[in-house]
Amino acid sequence: MTLSAHIRHRFGAFDLDVAFDAGPGITALFGQSGAGKTTIINAVAGLFAPDAGHVTLNGDPLFDSTAKAFVVPAARRFGYVFQDARLFPHLNVRENLTFGTRYAPASAKGASLDDVTDLLGLSALLNRMPATLSGGEKQRAAIGRALLAKPQMLLMDEPLASLDGPRKQEILPYLERLRDGPLGLPILYVSHAVDEIARLADTLVLLKDGRVQAHGPLYDVMADPGAVPLLGVREAGAVIEAEVLSHATDGLTHLRSSGGDLHLPGVQAQPGTKVRLRVLAQDVMLSVNKPEGLSALNVMPVTIQDVHQGDGPGAAIALRAGDDRLLARITRRAVAELGLTTDMRCYAILKATSVAPGSIGR
Numbered sequence: 425m426t427l428s429a430h431i432r433h434r435f436g437a438f439d440l441d442v443a444f445d446a447g448p449g450i451t452a453l454f455g456q457s458g459a460g461k462t463t464i465i466n467a468v469a470g471l472f473a474p475d476a477g478h479v480t481l482n483g484d485p486l487f488d489s490t491a492k493a494f495v496v497p498a499a500r501r502f503g504y505v506f507q508d509a510r511l512f513p514h515l516n517v518r519e520n521l522t523f524g525t526r527y528a529p530a531s532a533k534g535a536s537l538d539d540v541t542d543l544l545g546l547s548a549l550l551n552r553m554p555a556t557l558s559g560g561e562k563q564r565a566a567i568g569r570a571l572l573a574k575p576q577m578l579l580m581d582e583p584l585a586s587l588d589g590p591r592k593q594e595i596l597p598y599l600e601r602l603r604d605g606p607l608g609l610p611i612l613y614v615s616h617a618v619d620e621i622a623r624l625a626d627t628l629v630l631l632k633d634g635r636v637q638a639h640g641p642l643y644d645v646m647a648d649p650g651a652v653p654l655l656g657v658r659e660a661g662a663v664i665e666a667e668v669l670s671h672a673t674d675g676l677t678h679l680r681s682s683g684g685d686l687h688l689p690g691v692q693a694q695p696g697t698k699v700r701l702r703v704l705a706q707d708v709m710l711s712v713n714k715p716e717g718l719s720a721l722n723v724m725p726v727t728i729q730d731v732h733q734g735d736g737p738g739a740a741i742a743l744r745a746g747d748d749r750l751l752a753r754i755t756r757r758a759v760a761e762l763g764l765t766t767d768m769r770c771y772a773i774l775k776a777t778s779v780a781p782g783s784i785g786r
């Protein structure tokens with residue numbers, strides 16, 4: 425199931441012109457406030473007709489300005505999850521969930537009530553009224569209701585934005601299960617939180633002022649030095665994959681990535697599990713010699729792929745570590761003093777505590 429969109433629309437001074445594809449897994453639309461994320465998701469949902477362009481799902485036109493085609497929202501068969509759960513306040517969780525099934529065509533394949541209850545951990549909540557649920561529980565029920573309409577694709581517009589940090593951490597594993605589970609439902613996911621997209625997205629579309637600035641697999645876009653200004657210098661950082669090997673008694677977990685071994689705190693996953701780690705560019709230091717007598721536990725041999733000098737004092741360095749990529753943000757002065765150039769081999773140093781538990785996902 426692949427969505428293909430080219431959307432052109434003008435709202436006063438705001439001029440949107442974007443084209444992207446969204447295939448299996450989670451495709452995240454990321455951009456600062458006003459970049460056009462909600463306008464895009466609303467155009468895909470059919471909540472308005474853009475000035476020009478097309479939206480197709482598996483080649484079937486949902487909107488085509490040239491052919492004057494416009495499929496009404498209900499017939500597009502998308503599940504929509506908003507920032508606020510919008511549960512029916514007078515119905516309990518079970519009734520809210522089964523309400524979703526009214527929209528499912530009899531012939532459609534998809535999740536059953538039991539599947540959804542299991543996937544989203546809702547069994548203990550089925551008889552509860554929405555007013556008694558936490559924000560995270562409400563969102564899980566709203567996602568369940570959307571799934572029970574057996575949609576062809578889920579559209580999620582900032583589904584975690586109204587939750588506080590702990591509630592957000594609580595719901596992220598459910599979204600990871602939804603992404604990795606048997607339903608195989610493609611998800612278009614709007615967010616302006618880098619930590620969320622780093623954990624969840626398979627494909628990333630970076631937006632600025634109504635234009636696509638970068639579009640590709642998450643691991644590629646996050647490791648691209650050109651993306652640093654779009655993600656923010658404090659938020660930018662590559663995502664790598666590692667396997668949990670063992671947990672030591674001092675609280676550190678031994679992980680193996682293709683670039684080398686890592687020892688990190690706060691990893692709650694069984695040995696053998698593959699996790700994704702977001703390593704902030706500002707937490708990676710570089711050394712031209714193998715460091716010795718250093719307190720940092722995580723040192724990886726790397727090759728410099730690109731030195732991206734910004735306008736200010738900072739530089740973003742793209743690094744290859746085995747099959748993974750890392751990004752380091754250091755000063756231009758350090759680049760000059762160390763003589764860092766493309767293809768040079770050096771060492772990346774990560775503090776053990778530099779990968780926050782919230783940045784460790786499946």
Ligand SMILES: Nc1ncnc2c1ncn2[C@@H]1O[C@H](COP(=O)(O)OP(=O)(O)OP(=O)(O)O)[C@@H](O)[C@H]1O
Binds near residue numbers: 436455457459461616
């Ligand atoms: N119905 C509308 N009428 C006029 N202008 C609109 C309308 N909808 C959106 N806009 C404008 O389009 C621009 C993009 O808005 P949009 O909501 O798509 O951005 P966003 O990236 O989702 O932002 P946020 O993260 O703040 O929700 C903004 O300048 C907004 O004011």
